[in-house]
Amino acid sequence: xxxxxxxxxxxxxxxxxxxxxxxxxxxxxxxxxxxxxxxxxxxxxxxxxxxxxxxxxxxxxxxxxxxxxxxxxxxxxxxxxxxxxxxxxxxxxxxxxxxxxxxxxxxxxxxxxxxxxxxxxxxxxxxxxxxx
Amino acid sequence: xxxxxxxxxxxxxxxxxxxxxxxxxxxxxxxxxxxxxxxxxxxxxxxxxxxxxxxxxxxxxxxxxxxxxxxxxxxxxxxxxxxxxxxxxxxxxxxxxxxxxxxxxxxxxxxxxxxxxxxxxxxxxxxxxxxxxxxxxxxxxxxxxxxxxxxxxxxxxxxxxxxxxxxxxxxxxxxxxxxxxxxxxxxxxxxxxxxxxxxxxxxxxxxxxxxxxxxxxxxxxxxxxxxxxxxxxxxxxxxxxxxxxxxxxxxxxxxxxxxxxxxxxxxxxxxxxxxxxxxxxxxxxxxxxxxxxxxxxxxxxxxxxxxxxxxxxxxxxxxxxxxxxxxxxxxxxxxxxxxxxxxxxxxxxxxxxxxxxxxxxxxxxxxxxxxxxxxxxxxxxxxxxxxxx
Numbered sequence: 001x002x003x004x005x006x007x008x009x010x011x012x013x014x015x016x017x018x019x020x021x022x023x024x025x026x027x028x029x030x031x032x033x034x035x036x037x038x039x040x041x042x043x044x045x046x047x048x049x050x051x052x053x054x055x056x057x058x059x060x061x062x063x064x065x066x067x068x069x070x071x072x073x074x075x076x077x078x079x080x081x082x083x084x085x086x087x088x089x090x091x092x093x094x095x096x097x098x099x100x101x102x103x104x105x106x107x108x109x110x111x112x113x114x115x116x117x118x119x120x121x122x123x124x125x126x127x128x129x130x131x132x
Numbered sequence: 133x134x135x136x137x138x139x140x141x142x143x144x145x146x147x148x149x150x151x152x153x154x155x156x157x158x159x160x161x162x163x164x165x166x167x168x169x170x171x172x173x174x175x176x177x178x179x180x181x182x183x184x185x186x187x188x189x190x191x192x193x194x195x196x197x198x199x200x201x202x203x204x205x206x207x208x209x210x211x212x213x214x215x216x217x218x219x220x221x222x223x224x225x226x227x228x229x230x231x232x233x234x235x236x237x238x239x240x241x242x243x244x245x246x247x248x249x250x251x252x253x254x255x256x257x258x259x260x261x262x263x264x265x266x267x268x269x270x271x272x273x274x275x276x277x278x279x280x281x282x283x284x285x286x287x288x289x290x291x292x293x294x295x296x297x298x299x300x301x302x303x304x305x306x307x308x309x310x311x312x313x314x315x316x317x318x319x320x321x322x323x324x325x326x327x328x329x330x331x332x333x334x335x336x337x338x339x340x341x342x343x344x345x346x347x348x349x350x351x352x353x354x355x356x357x358x359x360x361x362x363x364x365x366x367x368x369x370x371x372x373x374x375x376x377x378x379x380x381x382x383x384x385x386x387x388x389x390x391x392x393x394x395x396x397x398x399x400x401x402x403x404x405x406x407x408x409x410x411x412x413x414x415x416x417x418x419x420x421x422x423x424x425x426x427x428x429x430x431x432x433x434x435x436x437x438x439x440x441x442x443x444x445x446x447x448x449x450x451x452x453x454x455x456x457x458x459x460x461x462x463x464x465x466x467x468x469x470x471x472x473x474x475x476x477x478x479x480x481x482x483x484x485x486x487x488x489x490x491x492x493x494x495x496x497x498x499x500x501x502x503x504x505x506x507x508x509x510x511x512x513x514x515x516x517x518x519x520x521x
Contacts (some may be wrong), residue, residue, distance in 0.1 A: 011266030021266075029314075032380075041269040041380035047382040048406060052448025056514045069288070069508075071280025073272075076255075082277040086386070092511065095196065096271045102333075107288045124270040 002078055002097055002098045003116060010118040020044055021122055028069045029113050031089055033059040042091035061111035064088050065127070070104040085111055087126050099128040134394035140226065141400055143233035144240075145358035146236070146366040147481040148177025148351030148519065151457075151472075153217050155315045155464060157247045157345035163203045164346045170204055173349035178361050186210035186246035188228055189244065190220035196271030200243065210237035216373065216512035218414060218469035219505020220244075223514040225475060226371035228352040238354045245347030246467025252273060252345055256468050269511070275416065278330060278508040280332035283419040285385040287433065288332065291447030292422065294334055296437035298325035300418040300460050303445035306417060308458025310487040315342045316462040339418040340462035341470065346470040350479075364483040365521040367496070370401030373514040386434075388420075388437040390427035390501055396508055399428070403497065405429040408517070410481045410498040411452060412474035415459045421445075424501055425452075428515070447490040454480065458518030471502035475516065496520045 013021050020043075032044030036053035048056050049067040070083035080100045086092040096115060098103060117122035141520035157165055166189070168190045174180060187208045190201045199305040200206075210231050216223050221244050228240035228257045248256075250372030256275045286292045302322055318382040320338060328337040358365055374396075376389035398404060405428060415421045430452055431439035444450035457477040460470040478498045497519050505511035 007272075009269045009272065011270055014265060017266055041382075043381075068283040069285040069336070071277040071284060073274065073277045073280075073332045074330045080272060082273055082281060084281055084383075087381075092378075092383060093270050093381060094271050094273065107284065118270050125240055126271075 001076065001080070001123070003096065006119055007078060008116060008118040010120040010122045011124060012106065016046060022032055023058065023060065024123050024125060025079060026117055029061040029063050031060040031061050031087070033057055033092060036079060040089045042093045053088050061087055061089055067097070067107055067111055068092055068108045069107060070097055070105055078108040081105070083127065096126045097128065097132045098126045106130065139231055140229040140371060141369055142228035142355070142367055143361065144224055144352050144368045145355060146205040146225065146350055146368070146479055147353050147358050147361050147363045148173040149174050150347045151464065151476045152245070152346035152466065153313045154346045155313070155344040156249055158250045160247070162245055163245060165345070166192065166200050167204060167245045169347045170241060170243050171247060171347035173263045174175065174240070177351040177353070177363060179351060183239045184208065185433055186228060186231055186240035186308045188212045188224040188240060190215045190224070191246065191469065201273060208237070214513060218416065219373065219502030219504035219514040220469065221471035222475060222500055222502040222516050223373045223512070224270065225350065225352055225368065225516050226373060226435040226514065229368045229371065232352065232354045238357055238442040240352040242350040242352065242469060243347065244349070244469060244472040245324045246469070247345035248468055249343050249345045256343070258360045260392060263379050273506070275337060275506065276332035278506040279417040279419055280335045282423065283334050284506045285519070286419065286423065289386055292437035292439065294326055295322050295443045297339055297418040297422060298322040299441045299443070300415065300445065301325050303443060304415065304455050304459045306446045307357050308454045308462035308492050310460050311463055314458040314463040315344055316384055316458070332504045335417055335419065341465045342462065343468065344464050344466050346464060346466040348466065348476050350472070360453050366479055366482050366518045367521050368380060368516070369397070369403065369519045370397040370517040371515065372396035375510065375511060375512050377510040383391050385508055386423070388423050388427050388507055390424045390503070390504060390515065391404065393513040393515040394428035394501070395465040401517040403517060407497050408499050409495045410456070410478065410492045411454050412472055412478045412500040413427070414502045416470060416503065419463070419520055420503055420507060421454070423507065424503065428499070428501060447492060453490070453492050456486050456492070474500040474502055476501045480519060
């Protein structure tokens with residue numbers, strides 16, 4: 001199942017997050033990285049949420065991770081699967097699982113990023129179990 | 133009472149509590165509902181609107197508390213609209229006790245009201261509008277699928293089962309049958325919970341709380357005023373609140389902020405979980421109760437499933453009676469915010485005014501706990517421990 005773009009709300013974009021969505025438009029998943037504590041974070045922000053340094057930057061994720069948990073919302077016109085995916089770089093993020101039968105999903109399963117166009121065309125990162 | 137030893141333990145008393153009897157307010161406004169519950173709680177306390185010098189609310193129409201202070205015709209010297217979602221009203225008791233201890237007010241009125249059911253709401257969107265809005269909204273988190281993720285992870289890590297979660301609803305329904313105002317009074321079985329439609333797997337419809345209109349109110353006063361009233365003395369022993377958030381992407385779904393707020397509140401009260409005779413636990417979903425009971429220390433982490441099974445939460449049957457009004461799962465969840473009704477049922481239990489079929493004998497120490505926001509992501513946890521003097 002892959003959501004129709006018209007059902008995917010587009011992200012609010014602000015001056016701090018604009019570069020992240022520019023990366024998404026290139027098909028890249030941007031993470032926050034702090035040069036002071038050498039740790040990735042998500043969502044990216046200018047102030048490191050761990051050591052509060054401002055020596056932060058965007059680094060591109062390999063887009064690979066594992067499924068930490070997921071839940072499919074039924075009783076709606078088109079059921080969809082909310083998930084929390086843990087990336088190889090460390091942080092986890094909220095996302096949807098697409099192009100997969102929810103009944104076959106398992107916690108711990110490998111997933112990788114795909115970009116799905118949202119309502120206004122902005123691509124947003126989602127994840128799938130399907131082979132590339 | 134300043135410095136390191138400053139505490140609210142004993143600084144304030146709940147003398148008034150009122151739960152609106154309606155569950156569908158088609159013909160009443162939100163302002164009317166606030167007025168109804170304010171009048172009810174003040175009458176219960178034996179006080180009047182003119183006595184109120186502190187006011188607390190969250191999510192009310194208008195800017196913070198301003199609209200309702202005008203609507204209710206109050207003249208206050210202390211106002212607080214701390215917004216912690218459904219946990220707010222439990223935190224407000226804490227804040228009221230602090231304000232009273234600091235001499236900022238003597239009679240604090242706390243109100244909650246709303247009418248989501250009359251407005252036709254059937255699925256509750258989560259308030260994920262933080263700075264991470266752009267990183268949540270495209271994925272359409274609602275409360276049910278967010279809590280569904282928590283339930284699935286808990287099952288994965290600890291072997292918790294849908295049958296064990298169902299026991300929480302079963303216990304609530306056993307209590308609700310005695311509450312004439314409860315939205316759902318039918319006693320249900322584990323099998324019926326499991327047979328109800330899947331909403332956000334692994335959560336079934338009967339794992340989810342109700343959507344109702346109405347509200348509730350509390351009156352918190354100074355010790356001097358409490359002793360001047362001919363009402364049972366319900367003393368604030370300890371209270372705490374915290375916020376647990378996704379921590380830059382390093383989050384563990386299997387515990388809530390209750391681990392922190394509970395420990396702090398128990399320390400302030402100089403009590404342990406074993407001392408508590410009755411608990412009101414915010415039950416937005418069955419999994420919320422299970423995780424909270426573990427985090428507050430009523431059982432070990434991961435053993436919540438075994439703890440809640442086989443009627444252990446049913447008054448007169450199990451070891452830890454919970455939500456004897458039927459809770460949010462069966463009775464009432466006004467404005468999609470369960471904190472207020474949690475405190476009200478604690479007050480009933482401590483006064484001995486719960487329904488006789490669910491009244492806990494010699495109930496002198498009780499706890500209310502609220503969770504506001506999303507257990508999977510950012511949420512507030514508020515714990516309140518009360519004692520009948």
